[in-house]
Structure formats: structure tokens, C-alpha cells
Amino acid sequence: MYMKLTTIILSVGLLVGASTAIGQEPVQIAPQEAPSNDVSNEELEKFAKIYTEVQSESQEMQSEAVTIIESEGMDVDRFNEVANAQNNPSAEVEVKEGEKEKIQAISVKIQKLQQAFQGRVQEMIKKRGLTVQRYQEVYQAIQQDQELQQKLGKMIQG
Template sequence: MIKSKKIAGLLFAFTLGTASVFAQTQQLPQQQQQAVEVDVSDEELSKFAEAYQEIRMVNQKAQQEMAQKVEESGFDIQRFNEIHQASLDPNADVEVTEEEKTKHEEVVAEIEGMQGEFQEEMEEAISKNDLDVERYEKIAMALQTDTELQQRLQQLMQG
């Protein structure tokens, strides 16, 4: 059983791909997602964009390494995700053999062991761009609901 939902969330973000700029940031539970207003200067948004790009690279590397661990164990990525989701949802109806269950637990333990390194690399990318993790997350949360801020970020990243 996975000890951290954050790891599970990251695992699925990696294996299923990223759909938006905010996929790599900590997601709040749905009921807590609400408009977060943050005053962000162009300079700070530029730092955020730089950190975000570096975090994306860390995530791509992490995705490859985690997928490699899954495949090395003999699992198909899709089957691993199916079993993993079932391990997180007690109501899921997925047939899993004892061998698959054991192998899944071993792979999850390996992936959990890798998380610290990736987390450090992400935090380093943030601090290297003169932001702290809390501020980065605050901007990321604001980006989830602030369309003007999203447009400013898109322009920065395209320019």
C-alpha cells in the first residue's frame, strides 16, 4: 500500500502524461480548490516559468525512470496502473494475482525510494530561480483559476 497520496499522484501524472501547466504542482482536494488571488510581477512570473520548465524536465526524467522500473519488473505500464488504482480504491473491482500484488508492492517501494531525489531536484529548480517552494505553489494554485495570469505565463513561455 502506498504511504503517500502525493507519490501516487505524481506516479499517475508521470505515467499518464501531463495535461496542463499545473499537473506537476500539488493539487488540492476538489472541495478546497478555489480562486487564489496572488499579485505576481512580470519578473516573478518569469522566474516561475523558468522553474516550471526545469521541473518539467525533472518530471520527464522521473517518468522515464519510473516507467523503466515498472517494465523491468515485468509489468505492462497499463496493468501496473490498473493494479495501483485498485490498491488505492477499496471499491475497485480488479482481479489481481498474489504474484502481481507482491510485484506491485516491490515496484511501489522502489518508486517511493526515488521520490526524494526528484523532490530535491524540483526544489532546487525553484530555489535556483530565486523563489521558495511555498511561493511557487501559491503562484501555481493561482494559475489554476486566474485566466489573466495563465495568459501572461503562456506569453512568457512562448516568447
């Protein structure tokens, strides 16, 4: 259940962007120039610490999102189904009476939750001595470099 929820509401993750599954336009904090693939061990260690903190915060956010969905009287699986259908014009999902209103109320609350989460992630990044832009550059470098991916994996696993 939480994994599905993650794919629906949590696109913040590593890139520190916010995007709701309810049809909102994504907000990305994108670097202005090409990322530097020169990532020091110190930066990679900072990134690894931030990454693990973000994962912990993400789990808390998912739990809060489940509470929001259930407090509006919806099942998480049904919320995911309807939210996915709203973002996929070719999906054929029958929306029952009252569900649109519930989805709208949930989306507003989840958007606020995401904004707060994004702010916390930005603070984590700054606290560890990186800028959001550098964090994103390191992330992009990791995506492009298998050696960095392996180093990061070892750092995260301890």
C-alpha cells in the first residue's frame, strides 16, 4: 500500500521537486547549468546522509498521507486508482458520486503536506552543508556514474 502511495504522491524524493498526483503542474528546482561530475567523497558522504534522512521523512509523510486519505473516507487503493485515472486520459475508471469532491479535498491537504516536506528536505540539505543546486548536481552525477552509485550504496548500507 505504501509503495503505491509513494508513486502517487511522492515525486519529491531526491530531486526536491514537488508534484501532486492530482493533476497539478510539477514544480522543479532545476540547476541552471550542466552538473559537475566531479563529486568528492565528502560531498558523496553528505549526500548519503541527506538521502537516508529524506527516506525517513518520506515514510512519515506517507503515513500522514494515508491518514489524510482515510480521514476523508476513502480507501488508499481507490484514491490511487482515481488519481491515476485523472492523470491518464486513456484510463477508464468510473468515479462514483462524491469521489471527485473527496479527491479534491485530499489533493489540497496532500499538496500542503508535500510543500512542508519539500521545505524540510531543503533544510536537511542546507544543514549538511550543500546547496539545493549542488545536491541536484550530485544526484545527476550519481545517475550517470555507476561507480558513484556503488560508492553511495556502500555509504548508505554502512
